[in-house]
Amino acid sequence: EAIKHYEQALRLxxxxxxxxxxxxxxxxxxxxxxxxxxxxxxxxxxxxxxPDALYNLGCALERAGRVREAEEQYEQALRMYPExxxxxxxxxxxxxxxxKPHDAIPYYDQTLRIKPYYTQMHFNLGRALEQVGxxxxxxEQYEQALxxRPDLVRARNALTxxxxxx
Numbered sequence: 001e002a003i004k005h006y007e008q009a010l011r012l013x014x015x016x017x018x019x020x021x022x023x024x025x026x027x028x029x030x031x032x033x034x035x036x037x038x039x040x041x042x043x044x045x046x047x048x049x050x051p052d053a054l055y056n057l058g059c060a061l062e063r064a065g066r067v068r069e070a071e072e073q074y075e076q077a078l079r080m081y082p083e084x085x086x087x088x089x090x091x092x093x094x095x096x097x098x099x100k101p102h103d104a105i106p107y108y109d110q111t112l113r114i115k116p117y118y119t120q121m122h123f124n125l126g127r128a129l130e131q132v133g134x135x136x137x138x139x140e141q142y143e144q145a146l147x148x149r150p151d152l153v154r155a156r157n158a159l160t161x162x163x164x165x166x
Contacts, residue, residue, distance in 0.1 A: 002022075002026045003023060003026045003027065003030070004021050004125045006019050006020075006023035006026060007023065007161075010023065015046055016046075017046040017047040017050055017053070018043075018050075020039050020042050020043040020046065021039070021040065021043040021050060021052055021053040021056065022027060022044050023039050024036045024037075024038075024039035024040045024043060024053070024056065024057075024060070025052075025056055026037070026058050027039060028059065028063070030054065031080075033060055033063050033064050034064065036056075036060045037057065037060045037061060037064065040053050040056055040057035040060060041057065044057065049080055051077055051080065051081050051084060052071050053104075054074075054076055054077040054080070054087075055073070055074065055077050055084065055086055055087050055090070057073045058070040058071070058072075058073030058074045058087070059090065060091060061073060062090070062094060067098065069089065070090075070094065071094060072138045074087045074090050074091045074094075075091070078091070083114055085111055085114050085115055087122065087133070088107045088108075088110050088111040088114070089107070089111055090106030091104075091107045092104040092105075092108045092111065092121075092124060092128070093124065094136035095107070096124065096127065096128055096131075099131050101127070101128035101129075101131035102128075104124075105125065105128050105129065105132070106127045108121050108124055108128060109125065112125065117148050118148075119145050119148040119149045119152060120144035120145075122141045122142070122144040122148065122155075123142065123145040123152065123154060123155050123158075125141045126139075126141030126142040126144075126155065126158060127158070128146065130158070130162065134145060135162055135165075135166075138158075138162060139159060139162050139163070142155045142156075142158050142159040142162070143159065146159065
């Protein structure tokens with residue numbers, strides 16, 4: 001339904017960047033990754049500094065397995081919009097998935113500077129710190145995650161495991 005709505009809007013106004021980016025998001029949600037990528041690229045051709053289109057193109061590229069290109073989009077979004085939390089998160093998560101925890105840490109740190117009570121980022125930062133051997137700092141981050149959300153089982157398990165190993 002949403003896709004038809006956005007397609008109709010684009011028939012009336014083909015240069016509407018926001019309608020094109022919205023169509024691309026709807027396509028991405030339906031798993032039509034390549035089509036979504038094409039529409040995000042078109043949206044960025046119309047409005048090169050559209051933050052959501054930059055970020056969402058990165059997400060679509062990542063889903064397509066084009067990780068390096070996705071990272072480039074996140075970085076471009078962050079150069080233009082340094083406080084873009086989602087781009088920091090996606091960059092950090094992508095690096096952590098690539099077994100580059102050292103590189104992920106600054107993105108998580110920045111996310112927490114912007115949103116200090118973001119529970120999941122405390123947990124993710126804890127994971128990254130643990131992987132690079134900074135165990136006391138990892139413990140602190142897991143504790144922070146639990147102070148925000150006491151029922152976060154993964155953080156409790158990680159904290160228990162690290163304390164038992166000390």
